[in-house]
Amino acid sequence: MKRAIQLKTYLSILHIGSDRTWWMPMAVTMLSSVALSACSNVERSRDLGNPNVPASVTAVQVCSACHGKDGNSISPNFPRLAGQQSAYLAAQLENFRSHQRADPEGFEYMWGISRKLTDDQIKGLAEYFSKQIPQSNAPVDAQQLAAGKAIFEKGVPAKETPPCIACHGQKAEGLATFPRLANQHQDYLIKQLSVFRDTEGRPGTPMKQVTHLLDQQEMKAVAGYLQAFPQN
Amino acid sequence: MQSLKRTNRCGSASTAGLIFFFLVFLVQLLPLNAQAIPLFARQTGQNCVACHAGGQFPELTSYGRMFKLTGYTMGSRVEIPLAFMATASGSSVSSKTPGTGDTNADFPQNGLMHFTTASIFAGGKITDNIGLFGQWTYNAYKQQDPDGSWAGHSGSDQFDLRYADRFIDQNQDLIVGASLNNNPGVTDVWNTFNSAFQSVPSYVPASNPGGNGGPFVNVPATPILLQMGPTSTGLNAYVYWNNMIYAEFGAYQTSNRMFSFLSQGIPDSDMPKLKGNLNPYWRLALNHDWGANSAMVGLFGMNAEIYANSPVTSGPTTRYRDVGVDAQYQYILDPHTISAQFSYIRENQNYSDELWDATNPNYTGNFANSSNTLDFLRLKATYVYQAKYGASLGYAAVKGSADTLAYTSSPDSNGSPVPFGNTGSTPNTRIWIPEVFWTPIQNIRVGLQYYKFTQFSGSTTNYDGNGRNASDNNTVFFYVWGAY
Numbered sequence: 160m161k162r163a164i165q166l167k168t169y170l171s172i173l174h175i176g177s178d179r180t181w182w183m184p185m186a187v188t189m190l191s192s193v194a195l196s197a198c199s200n201v202e203r204s205r206d207l208g209n210p211n212v213p214a215s216v217t218a219v220q221v222c223s224a225c226h227g228k229d230g231n232s233i234s235p236n237f238p239r240l241a242g243q244q245s246a247y248l249a250a251q252l253e254n255f256r257s258h259q260r261a262d263p264e265g266f267e268y269m270w271g272i273s274r275k276l277t278d279d280q281i282k283g284l285a286e287y288f289s290k291q292i293p294q295s296n297a298p299v300d301a302q303q304l305a306a307g308k309a310i311f312e313k314g315v316p317a318k319e320t321p322p323c324i325a326c327h328g329q330k331a332e333g334l335a336t337f338p339r340l341a342n343q344h345q346d347y348l349i350k351q352l353s354v355f356r357d358t359e360g361r362p363g364t365p366m367k368q369v370t371h372l373l374d375q376q377e378m379k380a381v382a383g384y385l386q387a388f389p390q391n
Numbered sequence: 392m393q394s395l396k397r398t399n400r401c402g403s404a405s406t407a408g409l410i411f412f413f414l415v416f417l418v419q420l421l422p423l424n425a426q427a428i429p430l431f432a433r434q435t436g437q438n439c440v441a442c443h444a445g446g447q448f449p450e451l452t453s454y455g456r457m458f459k460l461t462g463y464t465m466g467s468r469v470e471i472p473l474a475f476m477a478t479a480s481g482s483s484v485s486s487k488t489p490g491t492g493d494t495n496a497d498f499p500q501n502g503l504m505h506f507t508t509a510s511i512f513a514g515g516k517i518t519d520n521i522g523l524f525g526q527w528t529y530n531a532y533k534q535q536d537p538d539g540s541w542a543g544h545s546g547s548d549q550f551d552l553r554y555a556d557r558f559i560d561q562n563q564d565l566i567v568g569a570s571l572n573n574n575p576g577v578t579d580v581w582n583t584f585n586s587a588f589q590s591v592p593s594y595v596p597a598s599n600p601g602g603n604g605g606p607f608v609n610v611p612a613t614p615i616l617l618q619m620g621p622t623s624t625g626l627n628a629y630v631y632w633n634n635m636i637y638a639e640f641g642a643y644q645t646s647n648r649m650f651s652f653l654s655q656g657i658p659d660s661d662m663p664k665l666k667g668n669l670n671p672y673w674r675l676a677l678n679h680d681w682g683a684n685s686a687m688v689g690l691f692g693m694n695a696e697i698y699a700n701s702p703v704t705s706g707p708t709t710r711y712r713d714v715g716v717d718a719q720y721q722y723i724l725d726p727h728t729i730s731a732q733f734s735y736i737r738e739n740q741n742y743s744d745e746l747w748d749a750t751n752p753n754y755t756g757n758f759a760n761s762s763n764t765l766d767f768l769r770l771k772a773t774y775v776y777q778a779k780y781g782a783s784l785g786y787a788a789v790k791g792s793a794d795t796l797a798y799t800s801s802p803d804s805n806g807s808p809v810p811f812g813n814t815g816s817t818p819n820t821r822i823w824i825p826e827v828f829w830t831p832i833q834n835i836r837v838g839l840q841y842y843k844f845t846q847f848s849g850s851t852t853n854y855d856g857n858g859r860n861a862s863d864n865n866t867v868f869f870y871v872w873g874a875y
Contacts, residue, residue, distance in 0.1 A: 199518070199519055200518075200519040200520055200556075201519075203519070203556060203557060203558070204519040205461055205464045205465040205466070205519065205557075206464070206466075206467060206468075206516075206519055207435075207465070207466050207467050208466075208467025208468065209467070219559045219560070220461075220465075220557055220559065221465055223559065223564075224453075224454050224457040224458075224465075225454055228559060228560075228561065228564065229561060233680050233681060233682065234453070234680065234682065234683050234723070234724075235682060235683055235724060236683065236723065236724060236725065263725075264725070266438070267437060267438035267440055267441060268437055268438070268441050270436060270437075271432075271435045271436020271437040271438075271466070272435070272436065272437070274436050275467055297682070346683070346724060350725070
C-alpha cells in the first residue's frame with residue numbers, strides 16, 4: 160500500500176497520468192533500471208580501461224570491429240591476426256602502448272586501444288588471436304605469384320636481400336617475435352615494408368636493412384605471394 | 392520545467408568572430424597527437440580517421456558504425472566528457488534582384504564572412520552499456536529582429552542517449568540497443584538521408600537559410616523526415632545481426648514535459664507539433680563489407696501527423712507518410728577514400744478537410760488539393776586523398792505535385808516582390824553542389840562549395856514572375872570548421 164502511494168507521487172511529479180504521454184517516461188524509467196543494474200558488465204564489456212575485463216571479451220567486443228572476431232580481418236587496412244605468433248602480438252601491443260611503434264596506422268588506431276591494457280590483458284589478447292585458425296586470402300595473378308615466390312625463397316641476390324624464409328619460416332608461419340606472414344593482406348604487407356624502408360616508425364628490427372634496396376614492384380610481388388600463399 | 396533559454400544580442404558579430412579565431416588559434420597550438428581531438432577520440436585514444444571516412448566528419452567508417460551501434464561505449468571514460476566545435480562561414484549569391492532591395496532581409500550577411508555556430512558536446516561512455524552523444528549549439532544568426540540586428544541563440548542540438556549490448560561468439564554477432572533521441576534519423580549510422588549527420592556544415596538543404604552555417608537559398612520544400620530537427624522525443628529499439636542486417640523502430644512525440652530538455656532553447660514557434668506520441672519511424676538495412684569496400688542498401692520511413700497551426704496543439708492536421716530507399720558505398724584504403732551516397736524519399740501528405748475543402752465551415756485555404764506528393768532525391772560522391780584533400784559532387788532534386796495554394800508567390804510586407812516567389816505552383820528544384828575541402832590537421836577543415844541551381848520552383852527562368860532565374864540563386868559558400 161505504501162509503495163502504491165509512493166508510485167502515485169512519483170508519477171504525479173513526472174506529470175504522468177494527466178494525458179497519454181505516460182508510456183515514454185515509463186519506458187525510460189525501465190530502461191534506466193536495466194542500465195543501472197548493468198553498470199559493470201565485464202562479460203560483455205567494451206571498456207579498455209578496466210583491468211578486470213578478460214582478454215577474450217575485449218577480443219570479440221572491441222578488436223573484432225577491425226580484425227574480425229576470429230582474427231581474419233576483411234579490410235586490408237587491418238592486419239590479420241589469426242594464427243599469428245603470440246610473442247609477436249604481445250611485443251607489438253607493448254610497442255603501441257609505449258609508443259615505440261609509430262607507423263601512421265599504429266598511432267592512429269592502436270596507441271589509443273592499447274594505452275590502458277595491462278600486461279596480463281596483452282598476454283591474453285596475444286594468446287587469443289594466436290589460437291584462431293587462419294583462413295585463405297584472395298589470390299593474385301600467376302606472374303606476381305612466381306616473382307613473389309622467388310623473393311620469398313631466395314631473396315634478391317643482386318641486392319643482397321635475404322630470403323623471407325630465413326626468419327619467417329618455410330611456411331611463413333613465423334617464430335616468436337618474427338611474425339607469421341602467410342595469408343596476410345597484400346596491401347598491409349606493402350605498407351609495412353614501406354614503413355620499414357622509408358621511415359623510422361618501427362625501430363629495433365632487422366627489416367630496415369632487409370628492405371632498404373627493395374623496389375615497389377618487388378614488394379608488391381612478395382606481398383602478393385604471401386597473401387595468396389599456396390600451400391604446395 | 393523552467394526554460395533556460397538564453398538570447399544574446401549580436402548586432403555586430405565581431406566579438407563572436409574574435410572568439411572563433413581565438414579558438415582556431417588555440418587548436419593550432421595543439422600538438423598533433425592522438426589525444427588532441429574531440430570527445431569520442433579522447434575516449435578511444437584514436438585518430439578521427441578511425442571512425443570517420445577519410446577523416447571527414449561526420450561520415451562513418453565500418454568501425455565508426457560499430458562504435459555508435461554499441462552505444463558509444465568502446466574505450467575508457469574520459470575525465471572531462473566535453474568537446475567543442477565552431478564554424479565560420481560566408482555566402483555570396485549570384486544576383487540579388489529583383490528583391491526587396493533590402494539585402495539584410497532577402498540575403499542576410501551576403502558576401503560577409505562570419506562566425507556562425509559553436510557547439511559543445513557532452514557524453515561518451517557512461518557505463519559498460521550506456522553512452523551519450525549530446526550537442527548544444529549556439530547560432531549567432533538565429534533570428535533577425537525588426538530593427539535589422541541579429542539575435543544569437545543557443546539551444547539543444549542533436550541528442551542520442553543509448554543503451555546497447557553485444558552478444559558475440561564464433562557463431563553469431565548480435566547487437567541490440569535502445570536510444571532516447573530528439574530527431575528521427577539521428578540514430579542512423581549510414582550517412583545517406585539524415586540531414587543532421589550528412590555533412591558539417593550542412594549539405595543541402597540548409598535547414599535555416601543564412602543560419603546554421605548553410606547557404607541562403609533554401610529549396611522550397613523537403614520531406615518532413617528531414618525537417619523535424621531536434622524538436623521531438625523518440626524512443627527507438629534496434630538490432631544489428633552479423634554485421635549484415637539492421638532493423639530499427641522508433642516512436643516520436645513532440646518534446647515536452649519531462650523531455651522538454653531535448654528541445655531546450657528552441658522557440659515553440661519553430662517546433663512542428665506532433666499529434667500523439669507514437670509517430671512511427673522505421674529503418675531496415677542490408678550491409679556488406681568485402682576487402683576495402685563497404686556497401687549498404689536500405690529502406691526507411693516515417694509517419695507523422697502534425698498540427699497545421701503549430702504551435703497550437705489542436706485543430707486540423709497534416710498526415711505525412713515518408714518512405715525512402717537509400718544506398719551507400721565506401722572504399723577506404725590509405726591514402727584513398729571514396730564514398731557515394733544515394734537517397735530517395737517519396738512523401739504523401741494528406742490534409743484535414745479544413746485545410747483544403749472550400750465548403751468546410753472552418754476552411755483555412757492552406758492547400759488546393761486534399762493531398763500532395765513530394766519526391767526528394769539526393770546523390771553525393773566524394774574522394775579524399777590522405778584524409779587531407781577532398782572533393783565532392785552532390786546533386787539534389789525536389790519534385791512535387793502542383794498546388795496553387797501551397798506554393799505561391801507572395802509579396803513581402805512592403806508589397807515588394809520577394810526573390811523566392813513561385814508562379815509554377817510546384818516546389819520542383821534541382822541543384823548541383825561541387826565542393827573542395829582541405830583538412831590541414833584533423834581538427835580543422837576549410838571548404839568551398841558552389842550551389843548551382845538548374846531549376847527553382849518549377850522553372851529555369853522567371854520562376855517568380857518578376858524575371859528572376861533559377862541561376863540567380865547560385866551561391867558560393869565558404870567555411871572554416873574547427874573542433875577540439
